[in-house]
Amino acid sequence: MSLFLLILLLINPKINQIETENSKPKLSILIDDSKSISFFNETNSIKGVRYSLMNNRLLKDKFHIDEFTFGNSTQVLDSLTFTQKQTNISNAITSINELQKNKIAPILVLTDGNQTIGTDYEFINSKQQIYPIVFGDTTKYVDVKITQLNANKYSFIKNKFPVEVLLNYQGEESVRSQFVISKDNRVVFRKNITFSKENNSVTILTNLTSTREGLQYYKASISKIDNEKNIKNNTKYFSVEVINEQTKILVLSSILHPDIGALKKAIESNKQRKVEVFKIEDFKGQLKDYQLIILYQPNTKFSKFLSKLNEQNTNYLLISGVATDWNFINRMQLGIKKNAINQPENYAPNYNDKFLPFYQEDISFNDFPPLKDKFGEVTISKPNQTLLYQNINGLATQQPLLTTFNENNQKGAILFGEGIWKWRSTSFLNTNSFQEFDKFIGNLVQYLASNKKRKRLEVNYENLYPSNSSIRISAFYTDENYKFDTRASLEILIVNNETKEEVKLPFSLVNNSYQVEVENLNSGDYSFTVSVLGQKLKKYGRFKITEFEVENQFTNANFSKLQKLAENSNGKLYHENDIDKLIKDLLENPNFYTIQKSIKKEKNLINWKWILATLIILFSIEWFTRKYFGKI
Structure with a gap:
């Protein structure tokens, strides 16, 4: 055996x-969890519809049901709070399409159709059929609102700064209203406006005068019209920082190149700065009139200027490229040499998160296209800090691509490569804005253009925050050797200037900065103090929380866009009272069938x-x- x-x-x-094995079709239920639902008083209606869907036995027998919520982001449903401060319908639908790829998976969207961020959802190319369920009043009420307001963040004292305001009207009859800009309860601009069904949009352009130095807050508002239901979209706030000096920056170049235009636009995006560009042979001015000199692809023609830079300890930014004369630069005793050969090479950036001279977050540097410079090894003979290293054909090196110096009261930086205009274009393609790239160049210029002794405690924050938004404040603290100190304990004291209520919170260490996030502050003026515990270092500031809430700017549900969304995906739109019909259509639809696998x-x-x-x-x-x- x-x-x-x-x-x-x-x-x-x-x-x-x-x-x-039987594989049932998926049914994804997307529920709008934003504040606009509670603003329309539809929270109980959405909960009731959800209960009807989730407790229908026939529906559960036919489908495997998944529930999600969306607002700022899309998440698996845990609970419904209706407190999300933004609505991104397009992201929610795209995420579910990606999740249920190659499956039979219709999508139900329970929403009012009002989106505040993201791409326009009505044109989404969805492979899944979408069934919007519209909540909220679909009746169109008369309404006037401030759709958009554009103003400079900075202005010079006694100068005029432009303000552009776009006003919109929704209604059939001709109405009159009045637009006002005020400061400290004093009217600084007033204009009467007439709207009609045909002329339902008005653009106002005006110039205001900067009369006082410092941070100034303004209020733009349009008066209420008869039978207007929502007046929360009639007011917007903006701020302008008035300054009495301007940083002058000189660009000297040996050639014409698109990099120069990109640098000028990025630097002058901050109105505190002005850029003057000269060919090296055309410049007849004095270097001492400028706070920063940018030397673009220097050659022997730069000889006397580089000598003056060293004599006067003038701050500079040197940008090299294929037209740069490295033999000349090596002779000028700048503390940096490159054993270059007459062969170009592409150098991609590799971000260094341990860079300390100033705080610069990673703006996806590693995804930027490579710069072009002559091939060769770089040797640096003086103390330096490198923000970006060279990456050659996917091989990360310890050779600098962008490095900074600070020696003998002279600051300098060198960018080893031309083609930075491509970085600005790529940043725009990635973020739909030049803001991140311009801020990066602004940080570099601010560091190089300042001869003031560096402060050990720096704080970054915004002057204006919308109501009920998260307030993020970051701080950068160094020890006495100006090295970033991770051992410190920082706290912030926020005081409401009207009620005198105080909030004290500690900072958290996140990468190379200290950060704090404050929520649930009421609208009003606030001042704050950031302190380093155990040190006498303090930093003061102020900000304003406006009454503006983006989710409360709508007067009705967006029926038309939801209808187009349903039509473009071969779905169908339903109202909150049509749930029985929706369930019947889902059960009887022959396209939603169970797949049997052997x-x-x-x-x-x-x-x-x-x-x-x-x-x-x-x-x-x-x-x-x-x-x-x-x-x-």
């Missing part, structure tokens, strides 16, 4: 078995565990029996 089982175990016979599985004919256990027992009995009778 033992030998028989041993042979059977070694042979291990198997059989093939066919099993069938799976061929190979199974063991014997249970080897029991066979092995029996085999061990039989061999043990035989051994003990032979031992007992003296056969062993």
Whole structure:
């Protein structure tokens, strides 16, 4: 018996078995969890519709149901709070399409159709059929609102700064209203406006005068018209920082190149800065009139200017490229040399998160296209800090691509490569804005153009925050050697200037900065103090929380866009009272069917565990029996 089982175990016979598996179609339910739902008083309606869907036995038998919520982002449903401060319908639909790719998975969207961020959802190319369920009043009420307001963040004292305001009207009859800009409860601009069904949009352009230095807050508002339901979209706030000096930056170039235009636009995006561009042979001015000199692709024509830079300890930014004369630069005793050959090479950026001279977040530098410079090894003979390293054909190196110096009260930086205009274009393609790239160049220019002694505690924040938004404040703290100090404990004290209520919070260490996030502050003026515990270092500031809430700017549900969304995806739009019809249509739709799969599985004919256990027992009995009778 033992030998028989041993042979059977070694042979291990198997059989093939066919099993069938039923795969039900997916039904994704997307629920709008933003504040606009509570603003329209539709929270109970959405909860009731959700209950009807989730407790329908026939629907659960036919579909595998998944629930999600969306607002700022899309998440698996945990609970409904209706407190999300933004609505991104397009992101929610795109995410579910990606999740349910190559599956039968219709999508139900429970929403008012009002989107505040993201791409326009009505043109989404969805492979899944979408069934919007519209909540909120679809009646169109008369309404005037401030759609957009554009103003400079900075202005010079006694100068005029432009303000552009776009006003919109929704209604059939001709109405009159008044637009006002005020400061400290004093009207600084007023204009009467007439709207009609045909002329429902008005653009106002005006110039305001900067009369006082410092941060100034303004209020733009349009007066209420008869029978207007929502007046929360009639007011917007903006701020202007008035300054009495301007940073002048000189660009000297040996060639014409699109990099120069990109640098000028990025630097002058901050109105505190002005850029003057000259060909090296055309410049007749004085270097001392500028706070920063940018040397673009220098050659022997730059000889006297580089000598003056060293004599006067003028701050500079040197940008090299294929037209740069490195033999000349190596002779100028700048503390940096490059053993260059007359062969170009592409250098991609590699971000260094340990860079300390100033705080610069990663703006996806590693995704930027490479810069072009002459090939060669760089040698630096003075203290430096590198923000970006060279990446050559996917190989990360410790050679600098962008490095900074600070020696003998002179600041400098060198960018080893031309083509930075491509970085600005790529940043725009990635973010739909030049803001991130311009801020990066602004940080670099601010560091290089300042000769002031560096402050050990720097704080970054906005002057205006919308009501109920998250207020993020970051701080950068260094030790006495100006090295970023991770051992410190920072806290912020926020005081409401009207009620005198105080909020004290600690900062958290995040990468190379300290950060704090404050929520649930009421609208009003606030001042704050950032302190380093155990040190006498403090930083003061102020900000304003406006009454503006983007989710409360709508007067009705967006029926038309939801209708187009349904039509473009071969779905159908329903109202909150049509749930029984929706369920019936889903159950009767022949496109939503269960897929039966045949799976061929190979199974063991014997249970080897029991066979092995029996085999061990039989061999043990035989051994003990032979031992007992003296056969062993």
